[in-house]
Amino acid sequence: MAGCTWCGGDVTRSSTGRPRRFCSDEHRKAWHQRVKTLRRQVDHYKDLGAANAEPYRSYWLSCAADAQAELTNLS
Known part of the structure; x- marks a missing residue:
């Protein structure tokens, strides 16, 4: 198991496909929104x-x- 990119919490991994980076859709969306905001700020x-x-x-x-x-x- 790897940690969630946003919160560091546990992320379950499926047996096939690409590894997950986030524990939930909410954290995925929050991470993408923060990255978008920071790029605009820069x-x-x-x-x-x-x-x-x-x-x-x-x-x-x-x-x-x-x-x-x-x-x-x-x-």
């Missing part, structure tokens, strides 16, 4: 960083880096 923060002068530029680029790090941890 793009938005990068745009804000490009459009603003210092010190705001470094703040928005830092926000983009934080969102990218969380996105990487979820994948």
Whole structure:
């Protein structure tokens, strides 16, 4: 058994097919929604960083880096 990608809980595995990543449809949907939101945030923060002068530029680029790090941890 492997852990659920969203909560870390137990995921039952069927004897055939691809291994499951989530323990429920709710967790699968929550994970996909969070990934979608983080991708949008990264793009938005990068745009804000490009459009603003210092010190705001470094703040928005830092926000983009934080969102990218969380996105990487979820994948």
